Amino acid sequence: MNPKSFHDLTAESRGLASSPSKPYIIVSTFMSLVWLGFLYFPISRALTLPLGPKIISLVLTATFALAYIMAFILTWRKPIVGERNFRYFDGRHSLYKGNAVAFAVIVMITLLQVAVLGPLDSLALLPFIAAAAPFTLPQAVGYIAGALTVLVSFLIPSFVPNGQEYFGLAITTSAVFMFVAGMTFFIGSSIESQRQAGTQAILEERERVARDVHDVLGHTLTVIALKSELAGKLLERDPGRAQTELREITHLARESIEEVRQTVAGLKVQSLSEEITAASQALESAGIGLQREGSAWPDLDSIPAVNQAVFAWVIREATTNIIRHAAASQATIKLDRSNLTITDNGVGIPPDAAGHGLEGLKARVEQVGGILSIVGKRGLASTAGATEPQNIPETGTVVEVKL
Incomplete structure (x- = not known):
């Protein structure tokens, strides 16, 4: 500021x-x-x-x-x-x-x-x-x-x-x-x-609005851009599928407008199940496979509400970064009641990576007393409340949250 x-x-x-x-x-x-x-x-x-x-x-x-x-x-x-x-x-x-x-x-x-x-x-x-x-x-x-x-x-x-x-x-x-x-x-x-x-x-309210708007728009605009490119490629080859993609783009744009309104008003509450569905669709549109691991998948409601909200934001931001920067072909979400790990097989986040997204994730995790680590094959990119050095993965990026 x-x-x-x-x-x-x-x-x-x-x-x-x-x-x-x-x-x-x-x-x-x-x-x-x-x-x-x-x-x-x-x-x-x-x-x-x-x-x-x-x-x-x-x-x-x-x-x-x-x-x-x-x-x-x-x-x-x-x-x-x-x-x-x-x-x-x-x-x-x-x-x-x-x-x-x-x-x-x-x-x-x-x-x-x-x-x-x-x-x-x-x-x-x-x-x-x-x-x-x-x-x-x-x-x-x-x-x-x-x-x-x-x-x-x-x-x-x-x-x-x-x-x-x-x-x-x-x-x-x-x-x-x-x-x-x-x-x-x-x-x-x-x-x-x-x-x-x-x-x-x-200051805190302005930072909250900036963080939430970034997370909401960053993910949605990334998906809209992907679907727009896909619709353009399908116009001649598969007009019906192109029309479907265009309808989804319209739906996403309207959802984004409502999310921004709720975010500015402080009413936005992330739904973990909805965020996982959106992440799956976004990764699929980008041609990235998704694998699910962990004990919480059969019953997402068993995860405490506070943890669900934090996990939803982390999944949204991590998905956006994978699509934009990772050049990955596969992603994995491991989900338990108090732990979330997201990995990909991409190029790996650099140690000097910075931006509203990473700062927003750290702020959200710190608010609930959790531990966040974001590690790429090129080194430690970001931490919040971490107490021990993280192992450097051989490929891609590992985003881990412990609550």
Whole structure:
């Protein structure tokens, strides 16, 4: 998969993973606004001041509360497309203008309140800054700003006369910052995990569709090509047989269309008996004899359903490869309840053989914890879960599955 398509998948999963529900937004916003209770302290202090400073302090406090509320409201943004996303956890941690302005207003008002109320009574505003920093600023900057706020909350009582009694606010500021920083970290980690899981799910689904479509079309188109060649040769010599082959080609094409539809929808379930019949017909059309061995032939239904599905895919892919590449005259399918071996007397698969078909077979066998080996007379071509070296056959190719 190229980088561009992977980027598109990541963006798609990001939109799915970072779209919280409306109740989540409401609850999170409410929890953020709980800290407004700390404004009781600057308000009560302002009410003891003369009229002029009292009005100034109350106006500053009201503006402070509004800026704080806006800082959290702006954390929820609506992108060009899609639902509302949590701005901070969208994977970019960018600094948005609205959030920056709201945070700057909070800091500036706190400094102005120091001039009106004094440094100690203004300490009640620091928990707001500690709570807003991790949410409104990029991750690293937000943590640094919050930590500096906590440091200031401890330094001011240490150097201002009679400040010892305000250490409680410093401890509260520290607790608020640690709580919010921890919450943002764990929420961010959780959403990032959801993104990765979403991306992986999309990749796996695309690989499944690609694998299934390859296996379905590869086999059917090979048989259609063989029958088309045969029908062309029979047109003058045996028109009746040619007509039969053409009808079968039409039937195969319609079956292929339906199989592709079922595969894309994830509904395709391989039938072992049907696949064996199709393989026999395909090999016969290619002039390749088929021999059957093993204990499971009298009763295919005795084979577990999972094994049947895997065996069906392997038989389909192996048959296609024999017809296309092996130049064989004879093939053998040995079938037991948990083992399948397909051999041919052709040229043998090369060690460097690769493609969607082999990768698909390995993926299917690995999914059920089985062992797959594909060995040609020229060496080991492919393995999945194999634990021992395979013997190199003297002729042709051996495809073996153990479940």
